[in-house]
Amino acid sequence: MAGGSAAYTGVDFYDMDSLLSEEERAVRDTVRSWVDDHLMPVIGDCYIEGRFPKELIPGMAELGLFGANLPEEYGCAGLNNVAYGLIMQELERGDSGIRSFASVQGALVMYPVYAFGSEEQKKYWLPKMAAGEEIGCFGLTEPDFGSNPGGLITTARETADGWVLNGTKMWITNGSQATVSIIWAKTGDIDDAKSIRGFIVPTNLPGFTAKDQKGKLSLRASDTSELHLQDVHVPKDAILPLSGGLKSPLMCLTQARYGIAWGGVGAAMACFDEARSYAANRIMFDKPIAATQIQQERLAEMLTEITKGQLLVLQLGRLKDKGTMTPSQVSLAKRNNINMACECAREARRLLGGNGILIEYHSMRHMANLESVYTYEGTHDMHSLILGQEITGIAAY
Amino acid sequence: MTYFRKRIDMKIAICLRRVPDTTAKIVIGPSGVAIDEAGVKFVPNPYDEYALEAGLALVGAAGAGETVVVGFAGDSVQETLRTALAMGVDRAVHLQGTPTADGLANARVLADHLRDGGYDLILFGKLAVDDYGQQTGVMVAELLGLPCATAISSLSVDGGVATVTREVEGGVENATCALPAVLTCDKGLNTPRLPSLKGIMAAKKKPLDIVPVTVGESRVTVVSLAMPPERAAGRMLGEGAAAVPALITALTTEAKVL
Amino acid sequence: MANILCVLEQRGGTLRKGSAELLTAARQLADQGGGTVDALVCAAGDVAGLDTLGAAGADRVLTATHAGFAHYAPEGIVATVHSIAAGYGAVLVSATATGKDLAPRLAAALGAPCGMDVTAVSASGDAIRVVRPVYAGKAIQTLDLSGVAVVAVRPSAYTAVAAGKAGAMEAVTVPAFTQRLNVSGISTPEKATLDVAEARVVVAGGRGLGDPQHFGLLEELAAAFGGEAAVGASRAVVDAGWIEHGAQVGQTGKTVAPDLYFAIGVSGAIQHLAGMRTARTIVAINRDKDAPIFKVADFGIVGDLFEVVPALTAAVKAAKGQ
Numbered sequence: 017m018a019g020g021s022a023a024y025t026g027v028d029f030y031d032m033d034s035l036l037s038e039e040e041r042a043v044r045d046t047v048r049s050w051v052d053d054h055l056m057p058v059i060g061d062c063y064i065e066g067r068f069p070k071e072l073i074p075g076m077a078e079l080g081l082f083g084a085n086l087p088e089e090y091g092c093a094g095l096n097n098v099a100y101g102l103i104m105q106e107l108e109r110g111d112s113g114i115r116s117f118a119s120v121q122g123a124l125v126m127y128p129v130y131a132f133g134s135e136e137q138k139k140y141w142l143p144k145m146a147a148g149e150e151i152g153c154f155g156l157t158e159p160d161f162g163s164n165p166g167g168l169i170t171t172a173r174e175t176a177d178g179w180v181l182n183g184t185k186m187w188i189t190n191g192s193q194a195t196v197s198i199i200w201a202k203t204g205d206i207d208d209a210k211s212i213r214g215f216i217v218p219t220n221l222p223g224f225t226a227k228d229q230k231g232k233l234s235l236r237a238s239d240t241s242e243l244h245l246q247d248v249h250v251p252k253d254a255i256l257p258l259s260g261g262l263k264s265p266l267m268c269l270t271q272a273r274y275g276i277a278w279g280g281v282g283a284a285m286a287c288f289d290e291a292r293s294y295a296a297n298r299i300m301f302d303k304p305i306a307a308t309q310i311q312q313e314r315l316a317e318m319l320t321e322i323t324k325g326q327l328l329v330l331q332l333g334r335l336k337d338k339g340t341m342t343p344s345q346v347s348l349a350k351r352n353n354i355n356m357a358c359e360c361a362r363e364a365r366r367l368l369g370g371n372g373i374l375i376e377y378h379s380m381r382h383m384a385n386l387e388s389v390y391t392y393e394g395t396h397d398m399h400s401l402i403l404g405q406e407i408t409g410i411a412a413y
Numbered sequence: 414m415t416y417f418r419k420r421i422d423m424k425i426a427i428c429l430r431r432v433p434d435t436t437a438k439i440v441i442g443p444s445g446v447a448i449d450e451a452g453v454k455f456v457p458n459p460y461d462e463y464a465l466e467a468g469l470a471l472v473g474a475a476g477a478g479e480t481v482v483v484g485f486a487g488d489s490v491q492e493t494l495r496t497a498l499a500m501g502v503d504r505a506v507h508l509q510g511t512p513t514a515d516g517l518a519n520a521r522v523l524a525d526h527l528r529d530g531g532y533d534l535i536l537f538g539k540l541a542v543d544d545y546g547q548q549t550g551v552m553v554a555e556l557l558g559l560p561c562a563t564a565i566s567s568l569s570v571d572g573g574v575a576t577v578t579r580e581v582e583g584g585v586e587n588a589t590c591a592l593p594a595v596l597t598c599d600k601g602l603n604t605p606r607l608p609s610l611k612g613i614m615a616a617k618k619k620p621l622d623i624v625p626v627t628v629g630e631s632r633v634t635v636v637s638l639a640m641p642p643e644r645a646a647g648r649m650l651g652e653g654a655a656a657v658p659a660l661i662t663a664l665t666t667e668a669k670v671l
Numbered sequence: 672m673a674n675i676l677c678v679l680e681q682r683g684g685t686l687r688k689g690s691a692e693l694l695t696a697a698r699q700l701a702d703q704g705g706g707t708v709d710a711l712v713c714a715a716g717d718v719a720g721l722d723t724l725g726a727a728g729a730d731r732v733l734t735a736t737h738a739g740f741a742h743y744a745p746e747g748i749v750a751t752v753h754s755i756a757a758g759y760g761a762v763l764v765s766a767t768a769t770g771k772d773l774a775p776r777l778a779a780a781l782g783a784p785c786g787m788d789v790t791a792v793s794a795s796g797d798a799i800r801v802v803r804p805v806y807a808g809k810a811i812q813t814l815d816l817s818g819v820a821v822v823a824v825r826p827s828a829y830t831a832v833a834a835g836k837a838g839a840m841e842a843v844t845v846p847a848f849t850q851r852l853n854v855s856g857i858s859t860p861e862k863a864t865l866d867v868a869e870a871r872v873v874v875a876g877g878r879g880l881g882d883p884q885h886f887g888l889l890e891e892l893a894a895a896f897g898g899e900a901a902v903g904a905s906r907a908v909v910d911a912g913w914i915e916h917g918a919q920v921g922q923t924g925k926t927v928a929p930d931l932y933f934a935i936g937v938s939g940a941i942q943h944l945a946g947m948r949t950a951r952t953i954v955a956i957n958r959d960k961d962a963p964i965f966k967v968a969d970f971g972i973v974g975d976l977f978e979v980v981p982a983l984t985a986a987v988k989a990a991k992g993q
Binding site: 433435436438439441448459460514515516517520542543544545546547548549550551552554555556559560561562563564566578579580581582583584585586587588589590591594600601632633634635636637638639640641644645646647648649650651652653654656657658660661663664665668670671 | 687743745749767768769771772774775776778779780782783784785786787788798800803804805806807808809810811812813814815816817818851852853854855856857858859860865866868869872915916917919922923924930931940941942948949951952953954955960965966967968969970971972973974975978979981982983986987990991
């Protein structure tokens with residue numbers, strides 16, 4: 017479509033393929049085909065309409081995209097973390113909003129059930145979530161507590177037969193269409209971050225309301241909502257028994273950020289691919305604009321940064337598979353790769369000239385999306401401070 | 414589903430080729446008789462995917478049976494065979510050898526292997542998008558003395574009979590044949606499934622048997638492989654409907670096609 | 672070798688288009704070695720136009736009549752050819768849907784190599800040399816087939832040349848054969864449309880049409896050519912379900928070589944170009960002046976197809992005196 021570019025074949029300047037196993041490549045190629053066949057034809061319209069393409073959920077579930085790195089015994093694909101990362105890369109090649117959907121379902125909803133849930137909770141929820149029968153959202157951020165989630169003021173008070181939850185959550189991806197939420201609330205004193213616990217809260221309970229946040233100029237093909245919990249009663253077994261303290265939701269965020277670091281590479285690859293193709297075909301002053309030094313410099317810079325980002329997440333994935341990955345390593349990758357993707361998208365959009373502002377081309381959509389990705393899951397600045405603390409031992413936030 | 418279909422234990426072989434991705438740029442290799450494979454992405458032959466889907470769907474509908482994917486090629490075809498396993502095929506056979514340019518010699522290798530397999534159906538793509546040979550499947554059928562319908566765009570199997578349609582110039586040919594039979598599959602027959610991620614993991618545990626084979630004498634020699642002649646640069650006649658008269662003139666007096 | 676057998680195709684007592692072109696190819700091949708050309712026609716009854724085959728290049732016209740030939744019966748044709756095959760150096764068929772089904776069957780029965788979809792056939796020493804597009808026209812392969820060869824020749828590759836001879840008619844016996852494929856007939860679509868692979872003019876549409884209902888514009892342009900044009904499509908719109916797959920031109924669709932090809936709102940993806948680049952004249956109409964299709968087009972118009980195509984339809988009608 018866009019300028020008659022040929023089919024997307026990815027960007028692989030350093031023969032990254034040779035560092036992937038056959039299964040990892042097969043996973044990547046499968047998701048890439050799915051994105052080509054199902055997401056690319058509709059994403060432009062969805063973005064303009066401000067609509068999440070929920071009709072794609074059953075197909076995503078059938079492929080096994082949700083919680084794909086969780087074990088097969090819970091209905092998941094049991095992939096390693098590199099293959100999981102490649103899924104995120106390919107989804108975000110399509111759109112950050114779709115990748116966000118999968119990240120939330122897998123890393124922020126299924127992962128906490130898997131990591132902090134009882135065996136009964138895992139057996140009940142995970143297969144339904146993998147099958148897309150239950151769609152989840154992750155309620156941590158609040159109107160006044162974004163980068164500082166430890167200050168959250170949502171409460172869970174124990175009653176004779178369960179818990180009563182009260183509070184407001186904001187910037188909740190999937191919020192308005194979720195059938196179930198993971199709500200993080202304080203069970204003790206409001207200043208006691210150690211009392212933070214996770215709860216599995218179906219969204220159809222009395223007192224639970226979700227409303228879409230309107231007027232977004234980014235992630236338009238994704239639902240972002242505000243959740244209100246007013247005296248929401250849940251049974252005793254709604255609590256995630258192994259959750260405890262701020263560390264628990266942060267562990268979830270580490271999972272999600274890991275996928276986001278891969279996703280940024282995918283968005284950047286999409287922009288580079290579009291820019292390269294456009295530069296070769298766009299004739300100006302009787303020659304392709306690819307023949308101009310300024311565009312070649314743009315493309316060279318993009319390819320360099322993408323290649324670095326690819327090698328970064330691949331090694332991060334290998335560390336995660338070995339079990340030695342640290343949260344600050346994830347911070348470095350998320351910080352670098354999303355910033356890199358933002359730059360690539362902006363440069364690609366500029367290379368595309370006037371055409372670059374049209375939805376028919378992808379770079380500006382990625383550019384706008386990535387501003388959200390830059391900001392969520394730990395802003396770029398927060399990750400700088402996390403790394404600063406890692407380096408110096410001094411917290412500067 | 415009828416009682417009949419549930420009872421049938423279908424055994425289906427699908428013969429698979431590995432070809433350059435249809436979007437790949439073709440560069441002639443230094444031999445001058447083959448392409449340069451460097452940097453070319455290889456995929457399962459698109460028409461073979463219709464055969465795979467047909468086989469999987471038939472066994473799925475029958476409720477019992479086995480699908481076997483067979484590839485006669487060098488070792489690289491194993492990746493393609495595993496893709497088929499990931500899509501749901503039960504097992505794979507790699508006929509390890511080097512096919513020739515002679516379709517009949519290659520068909521003999523496949524026929525020798527398939528002859529005693531007890532297959533109800535042997536499925537092929539209608540052609541492979543590399544050499545466009547369009548002959549192996551039919552030749553296998555002839556060598557095995559089996560009925561064959563080529564380039565089918567619809568298929569139903571009931572009571573041991575395959576009913577097919579195939580596109581011919583100006584219409585659709587309707588035909589039937591008794592099983593066992595060989596069918597070659599065209600676009601339009603179905604929509605091939607993608608391998609699921611669970612399927613990709615499961616594929617590693619499915620059997621892939623390697624059977625070394627020798628191919629007989631080839632009576633076909635590739636003399637050369639060359640790029641097609643470039644078209645001369647065209648001419649822009651202008652913008653919008655105002656350019657239509659110039660086009661009519663060009664088509665009438667210059668190209669003489671009107 | 673030298674002597675050539677052409678297996679001609681008939682449907683309902685009428686020879687298929689391309690029969691004369693096939694005989695021309697055979698004639699040129701036979702003349703290289705001073706051989707003869709025989710035309711075999713398998714039919715259930717009388718076939719019209721057999722008396723023209725001599726002029727088209729056949730030295731003898733062999734008629735094989737059998738009730739089983741009311742519809743395509745490959746086993747019967749194969750048995751007939753097999754029974755008379757001695758003395759022929761090559762068997763030629765047209766590379767139609769039927770010919771492409773038949774050629775490999777003949778090759779297997781004769782133990783012969785098979786050259787499919789060839790655009791040129793000639794003698795090369797003791798071998799038959801064929802030239803054929805591969806990789807959907809992205810490359811051209813030349814093959815030498817040794818011994819007796821079966822060759823399916825693209826109908827559009829040769830232009831019929833009258834040889835001026837009269838062909839002798841001769842009946843041949845159809846040996847007993849077992850019919851394994853039972854063809855019950857050919858259903859023609861209600862709206863009689865020409866196949867893109869057969870049409871002299873192809874009007875192809877792509878994603879630039881914006882909506883499936885806009886194919887109506889292309890149908891009107893095709894209709895202006897008075898029954899010699901067919902509507903084609905790019906893969907993108909076929910995959911989107913805008914038009915049936917039979918219309919698809921390109922690597923996973925049909926390869927066409929019409930006299931005139933209109934690419935309308937077709938960007939010109941490499942797979943599409945592979946299927947139509949051998950068209951004699953290509954006209955591209957696209958609103959994007961940088962669309963790759965313009966690189967292969969002989970004539971291009973940049974503009975809104977909703978404005979250009981109706982104007983073109985009117986102009987073609989006027990030029991054709993409608």
